[in-house]
Amino acid sequence: MKNFDQSFAHFSRFVARRTSRRSLLTLLGAALVGAAGVPLLPVARADAKEPATGAVDPTQDPMRCEYWRNCGMDGFLCGCCGGSSTSCPPGTEMATTTWIGTCRDPADGRDYIIAYNDCCGKSTCNRCMCGRNEGDRPIYYPAKSNNINWCAGASTNVYHCTTTILLGMSEPVP
């Protein structure tokens, strides 16, 4: 409980380490105005089976806060809640609106766009709290703010945990 409580010191939704890549966000924002429904891409699904602990480099272990995709994470890792870093736990629903960060994968040195889709519909997971508070902006700047429960975009706003969905490669920094 002590660790758990301390983790709340940084509980402040949706942080991103590098937020200088605004042009893509702008583009996405512009492209998606008015979009609705749950778009599902017919691409390869991420493996839901993840190691409980990694003896490997922590930046490559999806169960750890240090995982490279978690650069913009602020919440409970779904991999510790019955889901995985890319899937929601049974009985929850993945929010379709989200805050997006750009994270560098040390394995290939490239930057990727990560969407921090919340899983919604069950009470807070309370396991594997992971907060990185870099690049955060106040609530009045929602696209960059880690203070919002993005289950607002789901059919329920009950927040459970957060995934790290790799959307694609980021463009180079201008």
Place this chain on the structure above:
Amino acid sequence: MKNFDQSFAHFSRFVARRTSRRSLLTLLGAALVGAAGVPLLPVARADAKEPATGAVDPTQDPMRCEYWRNCGMDGFLCGCCGGSSTSCPPGTEMATTTWIGTCRDPADGRDYIIAYNDCCGKSTCNRCMCGRNEGDRPIYYPAKSNNINWCAGASTNVYHCTTTILLGMSEPVP
């Protein structure tokens, strides 16, 4: 939080230090079968203003777990929740059914019957947890069991905190 969590190690409703005085309980039980409503006695009301901390003997400080009336306490002291040792916090309701213990007041060396009336209708107070687990019996012996939420006898079974109502002097031990 640490102290709070540890307090739950002994969270197990309604203990009593001395439960050998069964004859009076039996009498009360027999006398009150079928009683209903909220009986209010026109006797002196207890003072709701209590010291936040006692420099005095802790057995005489209603804000402390060591208070003599708390010998059968297992719950949150209402004096820490907006009430007092004999009154419920604003907006709650005092349960009319209760587990009863017999406590000795060191000040006069006499034994008194204490009713541990729960205050009901708001979520757990979570302040001043006080558990004394002596004389407890399993659930199948409710009159002596500290494992029951006695808000069962109120209009809501939402448990908030527990008072120590002095009902009167106990008869001598047979």
Place this chain on the structure above:
Amino acid sequence: MKGGAGFLAVMTGACIFAASVAGAGESVPDLLHRQDSVGKVEQLAESPGAHWVWVLDANLSSMPDGRAWLFDADSGRSMGSLNTGYSFVAFALPRAYHEIYSAETYYSRHTRGVRTDVVSVYDPNTLSPRAEIALPPKRASTIPRLNDSALTDDGRFMAVFNLTPATSLSIVDTRTRKFVGEIGIPGCSLAFPAGARTLFSLCFNGGALVTELNPDGSLSSQSRVEKLFDAEGDFIADNGARFGNAWLFPSLYGNLYPLEFTGKTIKAGKVWSLVTKKERRENWRISGYQGSAVHVATGRLFVLMHQGAPDTYKDPGTEVWVYDIGSGKRLWRIALEHATVAIGVSQDADAVLVGLDMLSSHLDVYTAVDGRHLRSIGEVGVTPALVQFPWQPPAAPGK
């Protein structure tokens, strides 16, 4: 980014390809090579693993938000959770585990307003509600005890213990999804399955009340059996372990009381001691909220123990003592990793013993055969107090 509401949210998925192309500098195949789908939700395997275990959390600091967590004791991973309302206690799990039954209480304003009691029926694969059966708003609110509810051995009828403070059982037909009726059990509490449509409740006077249901779940008959145990002196725990046609209850002073049910009634089996005279003098004591478990196939009883005065009989345990039920012989003692309020044993041949520390929120996993500590799983709830293994072996022939 220059106005309007669109900047607020990014719909993930559909448009990323166009966006990525616009990003330039990388080829499309590269981009597609690493890309996740959006909206994936896990489901569990059709059949539970033998070492899956539910951890039941009444959440005593925020009782409207009860939860249960499913863990795989082998990998240490969480499989998912259920939210179970105010003053949650435990599930009733059918042997086939095709459904999960949960007696729950809700308030329309979480801590006030209209109270609604239900049996929620959950899908064990999707961990979603499948049905809801209305109950009279009377279910007992107690410190968690597994037998606040029970399924009859035929798997069809669920009994929910009520305390208003008058005691009764609400009977629910899990097949028709209907509340059948309420059966008074005056002077008695809890519900222990004891036959196809028979349950018994423990009574304050040391007896038991046997309740038999008709095939439609209505009351067929009730009978009281007196003097099964001493409710005043060497009283038995209000939690025990099932072994065939008996429930085994450890007692305050370290004896084991088997309550055996045959046909429509119940009788006291031979009482035997869990402790030596020396151990009794040394105050070795029963422990916890769920202080015993049986591994049925090997006929072994696991009892949670610690040293302390009689009044500490619910304090956390420090050891598990293992017995051969047939001979009453103690086989070995297991030292526990954490102060343990609940133990459980899986029913497979390669069984695990689990112990739950409510204080530090740990689930400890041991081999049942030699008590070797395998792993500890952390963050298993706010005030987790009970465990339930969903997997059960097929019923033995002739049962």
Place this chain on the structure above:
Amino acid sequence: MKGGAGFLAVMTGACIFAASVAGAGESVPDLLHRQDSVGKVEQLAESPGAHWVWVLDANLSSMPDGRAWLFDADSGRSMGSLNTGYSFVAFALPRAYHEIYSAETYYSRHTRGVRTDVVSVYDPNTLSPRAEIALPPKRASTIPRLNDSALTDDGRFMAVFNLTPATSLSIVDTRTRKFVGEIGIPGCSLAFPAGARTLFSLCFNGGALVTELNPDGSLSSQSRVEKLFDAEGDFIADNGARFGNAWLFPSLYGNLYPLEFTGKTIKAGKVWSLVTKKERRENWRISGYQGSAVHVATGRLFVLMHQGAPDTYKDPGTEVWVYDIGSGKRLWRIALEHATVAIGVSQDADAVLVGLDMLSSHLDVYTAVDGRHLRSIGEVGVTPALVQFPWQPPAAPGK
């Protein structure tokens, strides 16, 4: 004691006299000498104390169970609590404190089922619900910020910030107890009172959107004001402190941005620095969820500070720096007892400063005049994040 349901419960009160007499061995007068009444429930004084303070707890580990605790900062005693549903943020408190308004979200099954958003109207003396006003189920779920809701200066209309993720305000008439309507605030968020029936919201582009209501609460007019602050560089906090006809917002790099409202619009006041160049180099930084407060009568501004990189601008504060608003001069620095996420100042002449430590759940009380630590109150919630003083002095003449 020998059967029946009567043994289960003891009705306290009415029959104790007979029982006591039966007890014998003591005279009746002795018995009556010490006896409490049953059923007493406290009420609070008609008017709040100047040092009463609400601690608002979103209960982030069990969000359906939000709470608020009222403390007397002088005695350190709790006065009572309110239960405030899922994802609670803060109250809207009228100057007269004749009622408490609370925007709340409920689910029929606590974490699932039908969502209901309401403004609960509480009686500040009995801490009981007095009325409930239905809202569209859209209210924002955010990390607590006081201005997720607001009352207009005339005390009549409450604005509730919605985020779906499109942003809007739900307007509620507290007098008629009716939801008046929803007003879009695209690109902008939160609600700050700025006149009798005027509110403004902060916008992502560094501007503000001013919303003026008609006397019936419907939308009268909206206007955008651009370039009030730099939303990208030296951005202002999303929490500020009211001082007369201005809201004061500290910024990332330690400047103070006054947003002044006059009539129907808003303008940027003179920006001044909270830190010296040396302090800025030493990374002295704004802090917390509620990082500033004003003592109106003396014109003093209290700002929560700590040392850290820009990204730590919401980390807990270690000091409070006190300024004279008129001159912009720093008067003194106060070292805090605990890591503090929220500060507040009472509005009386003998004012207290309070600081809230979410982690260890402490409310620390200091004198506002010299920052002397008076006391620390423990166990003030699960994840308490904001404070509100209910007492306000009468409005100044001419306002």
